Amino acid sequence: MTGESAQSGHEAIIAPLGLLLDVDGPIASPESRTIAIPSIVDDLLTLAHAGVPVAFITGRSDEFMRSQVVSRLVAAGLRDSALVFGVFEKGGVWAPITPAGLGALEIDESVALPAPARAAVEELAREHYGHAMFVDDGKRVMVSLEQRVDAPAEVYRAAQTAFQAAAFALLGSLGVGIRYGTRVVADASGDAPFRIDPTIISTDIESVRLDKDRGADRALQWFSSHGVGARRWYSVGDSRSDYLMADHVHARGIPVAHVDVRPADGVLEREYEVIVEGELVHDHAGAAFLRRMVVEELGL
Structure with a gap:
């Protein structure tokens, strides 16, 4: 089961890939602080509706996510079958994302x-x-x-x-x-x-207990509890700390790659694959990666 199993004891459904996504940079433009490239929403939904587990792991608040990301997914037709999860404030707050919007919040006081x-x-x-x-x-x-x-x-x-x-x-x-x-x-x-x-x-x-590895752990636990894993996870981010998402997955013995959408800050040496999208950066690189996953992994 590629290093993962459902907490229920039943064998997990293993998706072809799973996504652990930072928000500012790869999804939302650092300039406008909004999703400025429409294909990002379309491709996220295509992947989620094909059974790909999608987690947003961000330092942003649940309020920001609700207004700038969740509302866009819901308006574009997020389905009840999709497994989409949000971890906010680097692991201090978390909730499922559903067609009704952001689900009940859990907060680590x-x-x-x-x-x-x-x-x-x-x-x-x-x-x-x-x-x-x-x-x-x-x-x-x-x-x-x-x-x-x-x-x-x-x-x-x-x-x-x-x-x-x-x-x-x-x-x-x-x-x-x-x-x-x-x-x-x-x-x-x-x-x-x-x-x-x-x-x-x-x-x-x-x-000091909050960081992207804690967020990745929250997400993997939630997906596991819903009986879903992935053959390979991809983390995507624009900061050096975003590598911690892939570090955590790799430490659990699960195949992973990290997509660095701001490589000019210095691509880190890792035992797993680190991907850059040519000369593209920030949300343009994020959009290119998501589109590539739709084409290469789903064949659409």
Whole structure:
């Protein structure tokens, strides 16, 4: 069964492939923060309706996913037979995706930033850095500050760097154990259970237990519980941390490949296959990969 079995004890249905998809970059445009290429929706549905298990594994909130991704799939005719799953906030929140929309949320409160610390750092961002970033109010276990779409990249980068340094100092002063790059401030117990994690369009303040490997594990467990596996999984992402999805699958002894849609940041050496889509990047590379899967794997 290619390293997988259903939790029910029955032999799993093994699909030709399975997808573990980051959202920002390969699916949603980093510029518009929406699905800008219509074929992405069409090909996702074609794959899902052919029995391919599809999971979105993202740092985004369930609110963002509901409005920008789930609504598009539902409007385009997502069927009840499709197995589509969402893992949000890097594994802190998860839910099935159905023709009725996003299903019941499950939240891991054990990884949530303490409420007083969350309020303080969000106030810092709004008061001093609102010209370049905004607070994502949809987050449930982490704090996320995202680049305003009207903020030039150079303005945002300067504000992001300043905010991260200020947030590190503030959280440390509040007794929160926090990591920022190589800098660490421990809490009263000597631990540093949270980190500041920057991306090209955002800064996340999150539990060190949250990452894309945790999200991949959530997804594989959910598919297994529904009696579905895959001969080979493909993870797709634009950040070096997205390789953790494939790392987790590979560590379980399951065939996997990773599709890097921003290889200019440096393609990582791995024991499994790493794929790039020629000179294409971001959602253009994501769209090309999905179309190739429809043609090569499904023969459509």
